[in-house]
Amino acid sequence: MxxxxxxxxxxxxxxxxxxxxxxxxxxxxxxxxxxxxxxxxxxxxxxxxxxxxxxxxxxxxxxxxxxxxxxxxxxxxxxxxxxxxxxxxxxxxxxxxxxxxxxxxxAFVNAAAALGVRKVAVAASYPDDVAKLFVEFLGAGGVEVVSMSSEDIDTAAEVGRLAPEAVVELAVSHDHPDAEAVLVPDTAMRTLGVLGAIEERLGKPVLTAxxxxxxxxxxxxxxxxxxxxxxxxxxxxxx
Structure with a gap:
């Protein structure tokens, strides 16, 4: 086990x-x-x-x-x-x-590799300066970020209070036509219960923290x- x-x-x-x-x-x-x-x-x-x-x-x-x-x-x-x-x-x-x-x-880099994903959109909850460090990290791992959004949420507690529909909209609204997948990088965000809904809306893989x-x-x-x-x-x- x-x-x-x-x-x-x-x-x-x-x-x-x-x-x-x-x-x-x-x-x-x-x-x-x-x-x-x-x-x-x-x-x-x-x-x-x-x-x-x-x-x-x-x-x-x-x-x-x-x-x-x-x-x-x-x-x-x-x-x-x-x-x-x-x-x-x-x-x-x-x-x-x-x-x-x-x-x-x-985990994000390895998961993207497992799916054969090279170009992604990032829907980040972080402030811009922090989100840019994630973009840099992905680039070093061979993952190109074609678009990046930052919601400028200051604390994990605030992210954890996002309603399920808000999580879905955050991911869906920050897709990009050139992205092979959308990445949502915050373990403070509840995503497992809405993954199916997000992928159904986007028609492409979604990777969440x-x-x-x-x-x-x-x-x-x-x-x-x-x-x-x-x-x-x-x-x-x-x-």
Missing amino acids: PVIGFIYPDHAAEDDYPLAEGLLGAGVRLPVAHIYGTDLHAVPELLDLGSPARLAEGARLLAGHEPDAVVWACTSGSFVYRPDGAREQVEKLAEAAGKPASSTSF NQVTIWEGLRLAGETKTVDSFGTLFRRGGE
Whole structure:
């Protein structure tokens, strides 16, 4: 039975994880450990949030679950370190956990590669300066961003309060005709329950933060699971 541990910052949309556990079915456990800092979408605060000490604490909290892999479930708290720093962040987390590790930022790059997606539109909730760092991270991973929007929402708590219909509209309204997929990069946003609706509206793959984070954890554990309601990635991303 694979156990994937997730280190989640503060509280916002972590209920996407038990939702996923229930739909993935028997044989998968997705425990979540919370670490606390600020939920402000600002570079200095995000660097502190993703620091080695905080992630090591998250690994310690997950240890009792005996996870097969650990994922830092925070996009901005990983890409803000830039590609080399984010890689070092994951390496230190793996060392602290004694298990394979990754982060949501790398999950986006790996999920895009799994789907053969090279050009994307980004529908970001972050302020513009933070969103641009995600664009830079994707570019370093071979993913071209053909359009990027930033909603300028300052805190994760505000993102977590978005109504489902607002999440759908955010994704749909920021598509681009040249994009092969739309990326929605914030684990504070509840997206698993609306993925089907977004993809139906857009007619193309949608990659969202909690979706790719869970997929990445399963990938690290060598597991492939199919859930129709979790978008194209969970229908054919493991092929």
